Amino acid sequence: MPRYYFDVTDDSGLHTDDLGIDLPSMDAAIMEARRALADMTRESLIGHNPATLSIRIRDGAEGPVKLFVSMTTERPA
Amino acid sequence: MADDSHFGTFLRKLELRDAVSDEEKRALLSCAAEEVEYLAGADLVREGDRPLHSLLVLDGFTTRYHDSPDGSRQITAIHVPGDFVDLHSLLLKEMDHSVGALSRTRVVRFPHTRLAALTEEQPHLTRLLWLMTLIDSSIHREWLVAASRTAPEQMAHLICELYVRLAVTDLIRDDQSFTLPVTQTELGEALGLSAVHVNRTLQQLRSENLFIWQNQEIRILDWEGLKLRGSFDDRYLHLVKEPR
Numbered sequence: 001m002p003r004y005y006f007d008v009t010d011d012s013g014l015h016t017d018d019l020g021i022d023l024p025s026m027d028a029a030i031m032e033a034r035r036a037l038a039d040m041t042r043e044s045l046i047g048h049n050p051a052t053l054s055i056r057i058r059d060g061a062e063g064p065v066k067l068f069v070s071m072t073t074e075r076p077a
Numbered sequence: 078m079a080d081d082s083h084f085g086t087f088l089r090k091l092e093l094r095d096a097v098s099d100e101e102k103r104a105l106l107s108c109a110a111e112e113v114e115y116l117a118g119a120d121l122v123r124e125g126d127r128p129l130h131s132l133l134v135l136d137g138f139t140t141r142y143h144d145s146p147d148g149s150r151q152i153t154a155i156h157v158p159g160d161f162v163d164l165h166s167l168l169l170k171e172m173d174h175s176v177g178a179l180s181r182t183r184v185v186r187f188p189h190t191r192l193a194a195l196t197e198e199q200p201h202l203t204r205l206l207w208l209m210t211l212i213d214s215s216i217h218r219e220w221l222v223a224a225s226r227t228a229p230e231q232m233a234h235l236i237c238e239l240y241v242r243l244a245v246t247d248l249i250r251d252d253q254s255f256t257l258p259v260t261q262t263e264l265g266e267a268l269g270l271s272a273v274h275v276n277r278t279l280q281q282l283r284s285e286n287l288f289i290w291q292n293q294e295i296r297i298l299d300w301e302g303l304k305l306r307g308s309f310d311d312r313y314l315h316l317v318k319e320p321r
Contacts, residue, residue, distance in 0.1 A: 006273045015280055020273050021261060036273030043227050055273065 004029040005058040006036065010044065017058075026065065029057050033067050041069050084109075086159025086246040087169050091205050093245060095321045101132055101202045104220055108191040115178040118259070121162065123175045128166040130186040137182030141174050142266070152267035155179075155217060155239065155259070159246045164210050167192050180258035204321055215313045224269055226308070228278040231268050233307030236288055240297060241311050254296035263300075282306070 003020040005027075015022035023029045033055040044051045084106060091097050110130065115121055121139060122128055139162055141154040151176065156162050162176050167189050196203040216238070223234045243255050259267070265275040279290050287303045289296045297303060 003229075006276060008277045010126060017276060017280070019261070019276055019279070021276060032271055032273050035271035036277070039228065039270055039274045040277070047227070 004032075006033060007056040007058065008036075008040070009054045009056075010040070011052070012045055026057070026059065029059070030065060030067070033057055033065075037067060037069050039069065045071060084133070087161060089246055090159055090209070092318075094208060094318055094320070095205060097202070097205065101199060103149045104195060104199050104202060108187050108195055110186045110188050112183060112185050117178055117180050119178050119182075121176040121178060121182070121184065122166065122172050124172050126166075126172045127170055128163065128172065128189075130188045131161065131167055131211060132176075132184040132186060135183045135185060138179040139182055140176060140177050140179055140263070140267070142218075143174050143309070148193045150266050151269070152263065153220070154213065155235075155267060157242050157246070158248065161206070161209055162225060164192075165213075166194055167315065179263065193276045201321075208315075208321055212315055215315065217225075219313045223307075228268070228270055228274055229281055230307055231270075232264075232275070232278050233282060233287065233303050234309050235268065235307075236295060236297075237304055237307050237309035237311075238314070239295075240300075241314060241316075245316070251297075252296060253298075253300070254294055256293060257290075257295050258293050277294070 001022040001024055003022050004026070005017040005020045008015045018054075021032065023032060037041050037053060037055060040053050041051060044053060051069070051071035053070075054066060057065045057067075084102075086103060089095060112135070115137075120155050121132055124143070134156060136158050138158070139156040139160075140152045141156070141159075141162075142150050142152045144150055156176075162184075163172070166172060192206075196206075219234075219238070223231045226234070240249065240255065240259060243249055249255050261275045261279070262272045264270075265272045268275065270278070283289055285302070285306070287306055288298055304308070
């Protein structure tokens, strides 16, 4: 199985993944990234952090593929 | 027939919580039957099975887990060497979850007929075996509580728990490291997190200089800091020696 690297960007900056995860395909890697974004968005929202999160998936042959989530609070002044 | 040394780890766990007489040790040992080995990834028992014996793990790491219809897996407990992994099946009869081997695992079988007879003759020893299943339950409760915390807190808590449980059986090396044969995916299945989130959390905790996780080996860098990070209090492991 190819190894995919998931670089996460959150409010504290870019976290480059140097461990990677073995997965069967880029489609499986994208599903992993979606689940991770769901988990991390929840945590980020609870923590009152600005909720902009992104994951860049790297592998040797394909990519990078980028996913991101942005959450905005609109409040009348 | 297994001898005393094989049961060292399990007996230490009992003796940490209460005095165990030589007669009780002999009675327990006399219930042991054959040893069986499993390769990593094999199941010791499966959901739906009706086992005729309970399994005491001599060597190796195992998990309790549930498979979901969507193909995902939830790990509800990580067992360390010396745990009596399915003492429950003596009374529950039908398994409501599976037990799988994370690494090569050696177990000794305790036939239910012998264990049932033991409970007739050894009331105190019976209470101690009961205690061990109660501690399994208190660990489940603690995991439920931990699940409401953030990923780094939850992971720090799990690492603290494993460190304490392995220290009881001398499985922590001098440099404060121990083996944990789990992948990031399995760690995610235990914490209810995606593998990517586990990966990110491990890197975050490493940057905080609390512990290093590499090649299935964990080295604690800052024990007090890690306990604080995971809000860890070992009360639920009931490590107090007193008459029970």
